[in-house]
Amino acid sequence: MKGDFNKIVNGKTPVLVDFHAEWCGxxxxxxxxxxxxxxxVNGKVRIIKIDIDKNQAIAQxxxxxxxxxxxxxxxxxxVWRQSGVQSKAQLVGIIAQHT
Structure with missing residues (x-):
């Protein structure tokens, strides 16, 4: 993870965080x-990926x-959280609700 996670998620721009793992199908x-x-959604929302194995403290x-x-x-x-694979349409809808 590049940068300071807290600084990123506390910013003015909404942030979609993808918590993932290399071994996860x-x-x-x-x-x-x-x-x-x-x-x-370029510009409306920032998207970052967090590898839970490399960033265990954030995941916890x-x-x-x-x-x-x-x-x-x-x-x-x-403002929203969901586990499991989400479709692009679902994510676009969620982002529209919260931006």
Missing amino acids: PCKAQSPIIKELAKE RYGVRGVPTLALFKEGKI
Whole structure:
């Protein structure tokens, strides 16, 4: 994770966090969806990926027990969170609700 996680999620721009792991099959399925989403919502939402094995303290702080887990932060608070693979349409809708 590059940068300071707290600084990023506490910023003015909403942040979609993709908690994932290298060994996780569903995470590999979620990854191209996240890349497509990033192109579509560029500027409205910042998207970051957190490897739970490399960033265990962050994963523990937010109680991430399953991957992938996606969480949308707005000014430091989680406004939406869901485990499991999410479609691009679902994510676009969630982002629209919270931006």
